[in-house]
Amino acid sequence: MSFINNATLIRRDILSKLIKLQLNGNIGETDRIPLLIRPKNGNASRCCIHKDRAVLKYKIMGLLGFDTSDETDELTPLHKYFMEMLENHRTVNKILSVVDEACSSCDSGNFVVTNMCRGCVGRPCMLNCNKNAIDFYKGQAIIDKEKCVSCGLCQKACPYHAIIYTPVPCEEACPVKAINKNNNGKEHIDESNCIYCGKCTEACPFGAIVERSDVFLVVQGIQKQKKTVALVAPALAGQFKTNFGNIIDAIKILGFDAVIEVAEGAEITTQNEAAEWQHKTANGQPFMTTSCCPSFVNLVDKHITDLKPFVSGTKSPMFYSAQLAKQEFPGAVMVFFSPCLAKKHEAQQGGLIDYVVSFEELGAWMLAKGIETGNSNLPPARNLAGCDSRLYALAGGVTNAVKNYLPNNSGLKPFNINGLGKEEVRSLKALTHKTPDFNFLEVMSCENGCIGGCNTIARPNIARRQIENEMQKHDIKKAV
Amino acid sequence: MTEITICSGTLCYIMGGADIFEIETKLSEMYNDKIRIKASTCLGFCEGENKQNPPCVMVGNELIPDATIEKIINHLKRLYTR
Numbered sequence: 001m002s003f004i005n006n007a008t009l010i011r012r013d014i015l016s017k018l019i020k021l022q023l024n025g026n027i028g029e030t031d032r033i034p035l036l037i038r039p040k041n042g043n044a045s046r047c048c049i050h051k052d053r054a055v056l057k058y059k060i061m062g063l064l065g066f067d068t069s070d071e072t073d074e075l076t077p078l079h080k081y082f083m084e085m086l087e088n089h090r091t092v093n094k095i096l097s098v099v100d101e102a103c104s105s106c107d108s109g110n111f112v113v114t115n116m117c118r119g120c121v122g123r124p125c126m127l128n129c130n131k132n133a134i135d136f137y138k139g140q141a142i143i144d145k146e147k148c149v150s151c152g153l154c155q156k157a158c159p160y161h162a163i164i165y166t167p168v169p170c171e172e173a174c175p176v177k178a179i180n181k182n183n184n185g186k187e188h189i190d191e192s193n194c195i196y197c198g199k200c201t202e203a204c205p206f207g208a209i210v211e212r213s214d215v216f217l218v219v220q221g222i223q224k225q226k227k228t229v230a231l232v233a234p235a236l237a238g239q240f241k242t243n244f245g246n247i248i249d250a251i252k253i254l255g256f257d258a259v260i261e262v263a264e265g266a267e268i269t270t271q272n273e274a275a276e277w278q279h280k281t282a283n284g285q286p287f288m289t290t291s292c293c294p295s296f297v298n299l300v301d302k303h304i305t306d307l308k309p310f311v312s313g314t315k316s317p318m319f320y321s322a323q324l325a326k327q328e329f330p331g332a333v334m335v336f337f338s339p340c341l342a343k344k345h346e347a348q349q350g351g352l353i354d355y356v357v358s359f360e361e362l363g364a365w366m367l368a369k370g371i372e373t374g375n376s377n378l379p380p381a382r383n384l385a386g387c388d389s390r391l392y393a394l395a396g397g398v399t400n401a402v403k404n405y406l407p408n409n410s411g412l413k414p415f416n417i418n419g420l421g422k423e424e425v426r427s428l429k430a431l432t433h434k435t436p437d438f439n440f441l442e443v444m445s446c447e448n449g450c451i452g453g454c455n456t457i458a459r460p461n462i463a464r465r466q467i468e469n470e471m472q473k474h475d476i477k478k479a480v
Numbered sequence: 481m482t483e484i485t486i487c488s489g490t491l492c493y494i495m496g497g498a499d500i501f502e503i504e505t506k507l508s509e510m511y512n513d514k515i516r517i518k519a520s521t522c523l524g525f526c527e528g529e530n531k532q533n534p535p536c537v538m539v540g541n542e543l544i545p546d547a548t549i550e551k552i553i554n555h556l557k558r559l560y561t562r
Contacts, residue, residue, distance in 0.1 A: 367494060459499060
């Protein structure tokens, strides 16, 4: 996860306010939320509170699964959208939308000369520019955008640090160039290229990229007394300052009939992954990659198809857990509690999970319902999963589990890609042209693994320590 | 020994409190034996007449509302350079 910023806090605030209205049967009050967050005579983040309120309105629409193109009448009040979504059980496939009103159309000028330029005699910026793009005007350097190729030489050459790089944060963060400006200069996500890594949502300082939330449909199901089962990702264990057992307890108080740890499904992933790797490498395949990070699987499907035969066919822990849960609780609504939005996409494709609720949405829901996590010393839910399966939450966790499962390591030579950026995508593309010196490749789209997911609450290093402590405290069995 | 108590009630925790635990990695070494960081269940500052903005942190007996790591460090500096 990225640094804390106000855009994140506002999103959490909106979410909890929306859920609270729903819980109290006050959906008609939805239109008040922008006013509550930006009250009269209060401070504004943008030009004025009115612009802020308009942006908040569109962000709420985005959370409810509507984007600007769904707005046929600008006077349609927010609560109508909320009601339509709940009444018609409206689900859309689109996960991310850019709120045009919020997008600041960041200037992609790239290199800019600031007024720190002293118009020196040496003029190394001008002399070192291979494209003749720098000129001097009234004693200061200016860059001709037409000629500039953004090589950055002038920036390096300037002894006064007068030339800065101005990024477009979302475009910079996207590892696959799936987000670009449309004709109006606003950002637009190309779904055919998007791998749902969520990096743009974290990167945008205006919070302009909004993820559709399904938490309201889950709340509605529970209100209607539908049998609902929570499947919780291993990374959840580190998300609140309390024992995992207390977090699970809080989920039960929200109204879930049962809570199942997805670490149970991870046991099956480990076994299948190990068997598949043994089989494939014995048959001459040089290496195999993991497949539990859905964002990486999307990357291969959409951008590096040559790598596809090397990706393991083993399903993710979420898949196996859902299968087990379907047997145990037939007919129940299955809800996966997730650290990231890529899982939402995986669930939509897979069909076994009905809804995905992010850790952030869980926090907002607890807040709306006034639930505090206790500090009693509860053990985890059913304690059916081993230590290695719980470590799936951390980068290197899958490798660790497979390695421990294989007899005497069986010649496993692992390599980990911890976080997917543009650089990592390039090296993955090159991978198919050579024989690497590893034979097992774990790829996690987020740095630190799932505890670094875009929808987490706790800092990754804090979450990691908490998960490790938890295992010591409850003396969880080492291996399967 | 000064105790830094980070409110981990649901409101404080999700509205920025979770990020304050990172303070451990940002404190100068001189505080190593002077400070203890702990989490607490809801400290109760989010309700009542004197309602404070989250996240709330106690440094010793003093309340820091709307806390940030920077605010806490500045407070510690004042405490220890007196």
